[in-house]
Structures are given as structure tokens and as C-alpha cells.
Amino acid sequence: DAGITQSPRHKVTETGTPVTLRCHQTENHRYMYWYRQDPGHGLRLIHYSYGVKDTDKGEVSDGYSVSRSKTEDFLLTLESATSSQTSVYFCAISESPDYGYTFGSGTRLTVV
Amino acid sequence: DQQVKQNSPSLSVQEGRISILNCDYTNSMFDYFLWYKKYPAEGPTFLISISSIKDKNEDGRFTVFLNKSAKHLSLHIVPSQPGDSAVYFCAASAGGTSYGKLTFGQGTILTVHP
Helix, strand or coil, X not given: CCCEEEECCEEEXXXXXXXXEEEEECCCCCEEEEEEEECCCEEEXXXXXXXXXXXXXXXXXXXXXXXXXXXXXXXXXXXXXXXXXXXXXXXXXXXXHHHCCEEXXXXXXXXX | CCCEECCCCEXXXXXXXXXXXXXXXXXXXXXXXXXXEECCCCCCEEEEEEECCCCEEEECCEXXXXXXXXXXXXXXXXXXXXXXXXXXXXXXEECHHHXXXXXXXXXXXXXXXX
């Protein structure tokens, strides 16, 4: 069940380069989120969106920006990648926060 | 400042027995709690949730208990099956400006042995 897809699935990039991760949904859900998963930290919220062009910061937003110009797409950009941003990134969608999230399969990003 | 904590990094259980996964939280504004299950190389999948107006919610083999006074919730899996082996995350959300934002625990790796 597609519903939500992340691209790319894997990426290796060099320190200082810009990187954009894409999250695409076909569910027409209002809410979209970007999380990162790191050992010992679980999942931490980077940014989220509650509608087209409506975004806000999460708890670990430094070094990241987002854009949502269409309901179906939520982009996460690392303006200048650092080794501390090596992580697995998950996008999630939600029709209503009361129903919980549906997560994508993740993007494994390595910054060397 | 970890507002949601899963203090057991791992749990090992025999097939057919009960698995109990625990979660503690510190933010008294949390009013909705969820459990997610995650297999390697996949995204987390929603398992079960509970509102703060309840103290128990069941769905098949899975039951979540909430003790608001202790700020503690637990997930019971009975009977445990080898396919339940995964990482389990508890998560919490609050109303107001935090509406819809989930705060996750660190996760507990459950291994169910045949």
C-alpha cells in the first residue's frame, strides 16, 4: 500500500552539500511530519505541516528547512549537511492527529 | 529532556507468554498515547492508542494500560508470537499548540523466542 512514499531511500552525501528529501502522499491528508531516528533517542520531530504553506518547527529543527507547496508533497532540506545529520529520516502523514500517523519507509542518509 | 521514556532497551520473552512493555512520561499535558511497532528497514506502524479519559484499551492480543497518577503506560501482548519481535515505541501528544505532534520514547526491542 503506497499511500506515502519517501525518496530517495538511501543517500550518501558530503559534508557541506545541500540535500533534499521528498515525501509524497496520495491520501490527501492535511498533516505531514518529518522525524529522524537515532539510537538512544527514538524518533524526534524536525518539522511538521498542517496545510499547504503552513509549517512549524519541531524539537530538532536547527539545520533543516521544509516546504509544502502542494498537499501531496513535503520536502525536507538540509542546507549544508553535517555529519551529525547522518540518520534515518521518516515522513509521516495524518488525517487527524487523533488517528495517529502513517509512516513512510524511511530515508537512510549518510553524511561523510 | 526526555518527556517520554522507555527505560528498558530490550525485552526477551518465550513464545506464548506475556510481553509487558513499559513507558513513563513527565509532561502532565499529554492526553493521548500511542504504541508503534517497527520492523528493520520499515517505517513504524500504528498498533494501539489510548485517550487519557480511559485507563485501558484492548485490541485482540494487545492491551494498553494507562495510570495517569503515576504517569505510566504499559503495553501487554498476550500470547506473544515470534512475529511480534520488533522495536516498540510509545508516543504521546498534548492538546493546544502541541496538537498533532507526537513525542516518542527511545524504543524497546522485543524478542520473542520460539
